[in-house]
Amino acid sequence: MRSIMMKNAVLIVASAIALTSVLRGEEKITVKGSDTMVILAQRWAEKYMSAHPDVVIQVTGGGSGTGISALINGTTDICNASRPIKPSERDKLKTRYGSLGVEIKSARDGLSVYVNEQSPVKELSLQQLKDIYTSKTTNWKDVGGPDEKIILYGRENNSGTYVYFKDNVLLGDDYSSSMQSMPGTAAVVNAVAKDKWGIGYGGAAYGKGIREVKVKKDEGSPAYAPTLENIKSGNYPISRFLYLYVKNRPTGALKQYIDWILNDEGQKIVSEVGYFPIR
């Protein structure tokens, strides 16, 4: 008897907790998508929720591909993406919702290429990066390093960073099969930090134990590091926008949140996390 009463009590308490959020009339915003942006999105959400206690924001990662799929499947309000949405994905959005989606630029990022701290390689050109990641170049000595095999690390194929790198550096070619797919930028950094002859790529905000390689557009140009000035001026060759995608023009609580992100407060957090503000 007592155990049955206990179980009933637990059920009632649990449903009461679940109901309070509904009854209190809280605004719920779901944010899913890019792992590159997940820390940034969490900081935004925390700061915003502390200033606006009537809004509840739920942030998940999973990769830009996951976020865009969630937008198409209807399981998220805002999708974080570190790559632009593709026409076929817009098609699918149109078939389901009749709208083509709205793109919002929320931050700038320089796609960094990492090597281990102990590696002597300091500069790479875009063509060299392409050859390395399609396994045309397999030894460090061909790009100015010692005679060791290059170990490739990259992201999983649900990642916007994966797709962006493929589009802009590999120019559409396939990655080498020997590229090891890590579940997030932090995992790539961890892997390269532990591997003397590893190379990896990812968003600018994650580097520890590794060194960012200076990238040059071609053999003749000077090499640039992914710093704020270089990215803003366009000298760093692989820089990109970090996007937010929503289904329709934002209204209500969603609009307030997005406006807050695009304003000074949100952009200050962007700089704190390590990315670059949009202005």
Place this chain on the structure above:
Amino acid sequence: MLTAKASEPSVRSKVDKTEAEGVRLPALSTKSFANPVHPGSPVRRFIKADLAKRFRLDEFLAEKLITLVAFISLATIVMIFVFVFREAAPIFSGKSVVEATTTQTEPMETYGDEYVGKSGGAANSQNQNFISVETAGAEGKASLSNLLSTTWQPVSSQPKYGIVPLVVGSLKVTLLAILFAAPIAVLAALFTSSFAPKWAKEILKPAIEVLAGFPSVVIGFFTLVTLATLLQDFFGYQFRLNAFVGGAAMSLAVIPIVYTVAEDALAAVPRYMSEASLALGATKWQTAFFVTLPAATPGVFAALLLGFGRAFGETMIVLMATGNAALLSLNFLEPVRTISATIGAEMAEVVFGDTHYTVLYFLGAILFVFTFTLNVVAEVFVRQRLLKRFRGG
């Protein structure tokens, strides 16, 4: 006057005594111990209708409820089968490449552009480098030749769904895991059942079963951060995350399963066998290896099959520890990509109904059928061979 009957001497004497004391009893000649007659109760014959079950509501309900629950369990298994195969079915009908239609020409609606600073920068590099090559979102044909190819690049302008490297990767890691786990687990089981004193048995068995409670994500994480570096420093191979590391980590998860089932099988060997062997002069280890272990072979084999099934479907450990590169090679010091890790990493990103989605479900169906078959064979094997053997079959 009651006549003495040879078949009921003790009753007879009792009646005689009570007759002598003057108590009247009913005649006993037609009754037996099956129909005891209590003093004072109406005498009645036992009839067939008494065997019919009386209807009791609570018993009826309890029975039906238990049957319903059993059916729900069976129905769940059947429904899982049905759903997995239904989602994987479009692969056989074949899908053609979907061309992007109208939206390619329509410009993207933007919001918040007034906040974006003017810069020669990122916008330009975007325009220069951005190739409108349809990388993500392109649908490929999941034809048989595509499925049997050796490249797995589903996110690409020409999606490649070659599942061969994934299947080979799964098999590599599983075989390595069994190779490490089987000797350790079977020998531990043998030790526990044949050699260990009782106090040691009581510590060992629960301790190894605690290892079964380790969440696999913890094992995977520990491998990724610590074990992989240790093994690389010790052996000095090239790739830090490879099938060898994945197999070593997986064996930590497989050992408890193999141990538990093998130990049960070894303990179930009848004692007369080992005692007979010892009586004939064999030493303890001779008995263990040449009498007990062969006698428990069906059970140990079932244990290995269960361990194999577990290792084949394990996801988190391989997702973190094997490097996830879809390479097709027999070298176990190279990274691999298993079926389970592929499904785990990619299922979240696919749009429902995509070709990629269908191929992932197809992989899931393969995984499901394989482990299901293994478990059924292990179960049937144990039941039929083992039980029959010990009933004297």
